[in-house]
Amino acid sequence: MVTVGIKEVAQRAGVSPGTVSNVLNRPERVAATTRARVQQAIRELGFVRNGSAATLRAGQSRAIGLVVLDVGNPFFVEVARGVEDVVSDRDHAVILCNSGESPGREARNLRVLAEQRVRGVLITPADEDLSLLEDLRERGVAVVLVDHPATGDVCSVSVDDVAGGDLAVTHLLDRGAERLAYVTGPLGIRQCTERRKGARRALRTAGRPARALEDVVVPEMNASGGRLAAEKLLAGGLPDAIFCANDLLALGVLRALSQAGVRVPDDVALIGYDDIEFSSAAAVPLSSIRQPTYQLGKIATELLLEECDDPRGHAHQQIMFQPELVVRESSR
Structure with missing residues (x-):
């Protein structure tokens, strides 16, 4: 395959290689009619600029x-x-x-x-x-x-993830939840910690003790992590409501609970975070905290x-x- 360079474009357009370079990098310096002629030559020859070379020149x-x-x-x-x-x-x-x-x-x-x-x-x-x-x-x-x-x-x-965590748990408390779980990835991740802070703030506002919220920490914030969290909760006794740090966790929890015969929301209420597209299309459409x-x-x-x-x-x-x-x- 023949590689087309600036020299070939210049020859086709009847200009100097420097003019072609200006059209590519400083088009405001080239007269409109000349610029149009060079651009036409570029299209006809299928010229593609060498981005790596331009990077080296510009730094x-x-x-x-x-x-x-x-x-x-x-x-x-x-x-x-x-x-x-x-x-x-x-x-x-x-x-x-x-x-x-x-x-x-x-x-x-x-x-x-x-x-x-x-x-x-x-x-x-x-x-x-x-x-x-x-x-x-x-x-x-x-x-x-x-x-x-x-x-x-x-x-x-x-x-504001603190506000988001507050919104989620306040909603669950308003529907009558007594025992709640917070399913989260590693608490070293800022979003996980901030959403937990918001959840605990909602408990304080409602006059509820911090122990009303159980932390269930999993290594990965995806559907597999959600399934793992659900298995832990099923083994230890289900809460009334579950707040997940993101929707992928919540979808994993939902699937595992459904397979175990647990009804959502009749037996356990569930809410996620992010409001990804899949949330509304789940077998049980998922409540969530929406972000822009x-x-x-x-x-x-x-x-x-x-x-x-x-x-x-x-x-x-x-x-x-x-x-x-x-x-x-x-x-x-």
Whole structure:
């Protein structure tokens, strides 16, 4: 296959290679008629620019990194959709990395992104130690935290998870629950801890003791983790209601309870978190705490690119959305 380069495009358009380079990198410097002639030659010859060479010349790529906790979770798929919609309009690309909720894997992802000279990084941290992110910023790489609040000189876009946990447990208490369980992933993950704080706040507000809420901790925040949690609860005595730290856990719990002959919500009320698309389509439609997931990705990316384009004039923002209770059959 013959590779078409800038020289061939220049010859077809009747201009110099430098003019073609300006059309690709600084189009405002080229007259409109000349620019149109070069673009026509590019289309006719099927020319594709060498992005790697451009990166080496500029010292930075047109890519941004997106590091998420679990690429298999529909919550992060929707976040990524918001990111992609913004970067595609800016002729940028997204490098998606999955930390798997592992700080060590997250560190490796960040190292690779730095080697790729990305313009910026969007990240939902697996590690509360953010020193690696500070190292990136010292190298001139912009960073925005996604689904994780921040203070000071870094942007963040998040949801009030304490309020979300409060909403979920207040709802369960209002329907008469006496004994509750909180099914969660590792409590080292900020979202798990914050949602638990909100659950306990709801108990205090209702004048109920903290022991009314049993923690059931599983290693992974997916349907398998939910099934494991349900097995633990079935062996130890079922509560009146179960609050899960995300919908994948809740769907795993629902399936395991159904297989054991437990009726939801007649025997046990159940509520999840995130309101992923599958929640409303479950065998028993799942109550959940809704987050503006797409908006998290979209706004975080807008903040990131704004900082990339104007690092000195950029004002850091910490944006926090409020969650919403969605009641369906699993907790009516």
